[in-house]
Amino acid sequence: MNEKVKSGSRNVAIVGPYLSGKTTLLESLLSVTGAISRKGSVKDGNTVGDSAAESRDRHMSVEVSTANTEYEGTRFTFIDCPGSVEFAQETYNALMGVDAAVVVCEPIRDRVLTLAPLFKFLDDWEIPHLVFVNKMDRANINVLETLHALKAVSSRPLVAHQYPIMQGEQLTGFIDMVSEQAYQYHPGAPADPIPFPENLKQEEHTARAEMLEALANFDDHLLEELLEDIEPPQEEILKDLKMELGADLVVPVFFGVAEQDYGVRPLLEALLREAPEPETTAERRLKNSKDSIPLAQVLKTYYTPQGGKLSLVRVWQGKLTDGIVLNGIRAGGIYRLMGQQQHSVNEAGAGEIVALSRLEGIKTGDILSTQSAVELPKAEQLEPVYALAITPEKRNDEVKLSSAITKLLEEDPSLAWEQHGDTHEVILWGQGEIHLQVALDRLRRKYNLPMTTHLPQVPYKETIRKPVASVHGRYKHQSGGHGQFGDVFLDIKPLPRGEGFNFKETIVGGVVPRQYIPGVEMGVREFLAHGPLGFPVVDVAVTLTNGSYHTVDSSEQAFKQAARLAMQTGIPQAQPTLLEPIVRVQVTTPSEFTSKALQLLSGRRGQILGYEGRNDWQGWDNIAAYLPQAEMQNFIVELRSLTLGVGSFHWVYDHLQEVPEKLAERVIAGNGNGGNGNGK
Numbered sequence: 001m002n003e004k005v006k007s008g009s010r011n012v013a014i015v016g017p018y019l020s021g022k023t024t025l026l027e028s029l030l031s032v033t034g035a036i037s038r039k040g041s042v043k044d045g046n047t048v049g050d051s052a053a054e055s056r057d058r059h060m061s062v063e064v065s066t067a068n069t070e071y072e073g074t075r076f077t078f079i080d081c082p083g084s085v086e087f088a089q090e091t092y093n094a095l096m097g098v099d100a101a102v103v104v105c106e107p108i109r110d111r112v113l114t115l116a117p118l119f120k121f122l123d124d125w126e127i128p129h130l131v132f133v134n135k136m137d138r139a140n141i142n143v144l145e146t147l148h149a150l151k152a153v154s155s156r157p158l159v160a161h162q163y164p165i166m167q168g169e170q171l172t173g174f175i176d177m178v179s180e181q182a183y184q185y186h187p188g189a190p191a192d193p194i195p196f197p198e199n200l201k202q203e204e205h206t207a208r209a210e211m212l213e214a215l216a217n218f219d220d221h222l223l224e225e226l227l228e229d230i231e232p233p234q235e236e237i238l239k240d241l242k243m244e245l246g247a248d249l250v251v252p253v254f255f256g257v258a259e260q261d262y263g264v265r266p267l268l269e270a271l272l273r274e275a276p277e278p279e280t281t282a283e284r285r286l287k288n289s290k291d292s293i294p295l296a297q298v299l300k301t302y303y304t305p306q307g308g309k310l311s312l313v314r315v316w317q318g319k320l321t322d323g324i325v326l327n328g329i330r331a332g333g334i335y336r337l338m339g340q341q342q343h344s345v346n347e348a349g350a351g352e353i354v355a356l357s358r359l360e361g362i363k364t365g366d367i368l369s370t371q372s373a374v375e376l377p378k379a380e381q382l383e384p385v386y387a388l389a390i391t392p393e394k395r396n397d398e399v400k401l402s403s404a405i406t407k408l409l410e411e412d413p414s415l416a417w418e419q420h421g422d423t424h425e426v427i428l429w430g431q432g433e434i435h436l437q438v439a440l441d442r443l444r445r446k447y448n449l450p451m452t453t454h455l456p457q458v459p460y461k462e463t464i465r466k467p468v469a470s471v472h473g474r475y476k477h478q479s480g481g482h483g484q485f486g487d488v489f490l491d492i493k494p495l496p497r498g499e500g501f502n503f504k505e506t507i508v509g510g511v512v513p514r515q516y517i518p519g520v521e522m523g524v525r526e527f528l529a530h531g532p533l534g535f536p537v538v539d540v541a542v543t544l545t546n547g548s549y550h551t552v553d554s555s556e557q558a559f560k561q562a563a564r565l566a567m568q569t570g571i572p573q574a575q576p577t578l579l580e581p582i583v584r585v586q587v588t589t590p591s592e593f594t595s596k597a598l599q600l601l602s603g604r605r606g607q608i609l610g611y612e613g614r615n616d617w618q619g620w621d622n623i624a625a626y627l628p629q630a631e632m633q634n635f636i637v638e639l640r641s642l643t644l645g646v647g648s649f650h651w652v653y654d655h656l657q658e659v660p661e662k663l664a665e666r667v668i669a670g671n672g673n674g675g676n677g678n679g680k
């Protein structure tokens with residue numbers, strides 16, 4: 001590979017649903033441009049895109065992977081992005097740094113529908129993108145149906161850049177819609193020009209007219225020509241395509257078979273001639289900052305299997321040189337990546353995507369500069385929706401765990417973790433089952449931290465329903481010389497939901513001396529940390545009303561014990577009852593699945609608060625509901641399975657609520673002695 005770029009560069013993300021053929025397309029792009037001499041396959045686990053161990057194992061990309069190649073003197077940096085919704089954060093972060101995206105999809109209606117959230121992201125950020133309809137060797141819906149399905153999920157107009165020539169379900173060539181030249185594909189070689197297939201004349205003509213009309217919506221000159229039936233010059237069509245793709249006004253569509261390299265050269269050609277140059281993207285993002293101060297953005301963080309840290313950055317302006325200090329940290333080296341391989345370079349200019357080593361403390365998404373912090377837009381951070389409690393297989397690994405998890409979080413901001421205050425579990429949060437399994441794989445493989453997992457406990461609480469007055473607790477102990485004596489009367493009352501705990505005393509005449517009263521409160525609090533049902537007790541008021549003491553034997557400690565005894569007697573008389581945390585969820589789903597999502601919520605004891613169409617997203621609804629946290633564990637899994645994988649939800653803790661009696665019995669029964677049950 002040449003050190004110097006001869007004429008410009010392009011940074012292109014390859015995105016789209018899981019299994020659509022992105023990694024295969026990258027392999028093909030690298031092969032037809034000569035960057036690799038032998039094509040690998042996803043099945044054999046030897047592609048550039050899936051070279052990370054976690055991806056190879058699963059025959060599925062689980063992190064972004066970068067590769068460089070050169071085509072007609074222009075350097076192309078491709079970023080192969082994972083397609084699974086569980087790894088969407090990877091894709092979103094990477095998309096923030098590219099000049100264009102190729103959306104790969106299959107010619108299957110349901111699969112096309114799953115593109116909606118990706119299209120929304122691309123359009124919200126105005127990231128130029130084109131569509132590559134892959135797997136046209138087994139296309140069992142016709143071209144117009146595919147385009148129709150695509151149009152239904154894109155807020156921007158789609159324009160067919162090619163008209164595919166099919167033989168049954170197999171793509172054999174294409175008609176270029178700009179030049180109206182037809183081509184025939186050949187395995188392992190560029191396509192050949194062929195005479196225009198007369199049988200497609202009608203359909204091609206209609207599709208081309210549609211393309212021109214779509215382009216003319218943003219170009220009055222072209223519109224005039226169309227109205228006057230003047231054939232527009234090809235240069236004008238190409239110029240419009242470039243301008244309108246670059247401004248995310250239209251989405252050109254291509255067809256191909258990545259496995260056979262069909263359609264890959266025309267795609268490259270379009271990226272070269274029509275995708276925006278890096279300078280254009282920088283101008284859009286930086287809002288015309290003309291500075292030359294080095295400025296870069298971290299698109300992805302890797303901790304390599306050898307333990308080194310790499311930050312993949314997009315250089316927005318200025319030049320990165322060897323040994324540069326960014327955000328106060330000296331970078332170790334500059335590398336161009338080819339899957340897992342690193343090629344060292346001395347510098348990287350504006351518009352390049354390179355990896356910097358040893359930027360300790362820098363996270364994915366961070367903006368790097370040689371001067372004071374500059375603000376640049378970042379992709380939104382996905383909220384975690386799925387949790388597992390994790391425990392190191394080896395006890396003394398607990399200390400190592402937090403530093404390893406910190407590294408995982410630097411790599412992937414859509415993970416989160418907490419040490420739960422009530423249940424004392426370490427809980428790993430993420431985007432779904434596979435997402436967390438990959439995180440656990442990394443803990444094992446990179447940090448030698450094998451983990452066991454279980455479903456997180458529900459942080460139940462308990463409270464009381466009935467007041468009890470003057471509960472007596474007396475602690476008297478005579479051992480050897482010095483005895484212990486404490487004696488209290490407590491009033492115990494329920495408080496309204498959410499008020500927590502309060503302690504008062506109404507002692508008169510010093511029947512319990514001042515200095516022992518804190519001991520009473522301590523005894524009460526200690527008892528409440530672990531109520532008779534096995535959970536922390538909340539929403540109770542306790543008042544110390546009376547008692548007695550002994551001049552020699554009384555102590556704070558003895559009063560603490562007396563208070564515990566009183567609580568032990570009193571709370572069971574006060575109708576203890578189980579409380580569960582309720583979260584407020586906002587479910588987002590295509591409207592056609594709204595009724596299924598409502599059923600799912602109701603079936604999980606959810607309380608629907610309302611639902612409505614989204615103003616900012618046609619064809620999508622928001623549902624607001626309360627959902628018991630005990631029912632949230634697998635909620636995302638089921639929601640996705642009901643919505644072709646695209647349904648999602650936000651949640652926040654809202655309140656505690658009494659658990660229905662039948663269920664409470666089960667939770668308490670499952671709780672055994674002293675542990676914390678999980679209610680399922």
Ligand SMILES: Nc1nc2c(ncn2[C@@H]2O[C@H](COP(=O)(O)OP(=O)(O)O)[C@@H](O)[C@H]2O)c(=O)[nH]1
Binds near residue numbers: 018025042104
């Ligand atoms: N029939 C057919 N299969 C393909 C084509 N491209 C990729 N595949 C297969 O589709 C599967 C998923 O491909 P992969 O590149 O991993 O998809 P990704 O998840 O989008 O990266 C693999 O089994 C590929 O061999 C194609 O053009 N035609």
Ligand SMILES: [Mg+2]
Binds near residue numbers: 082
């Ligand atoms: Mg892949």
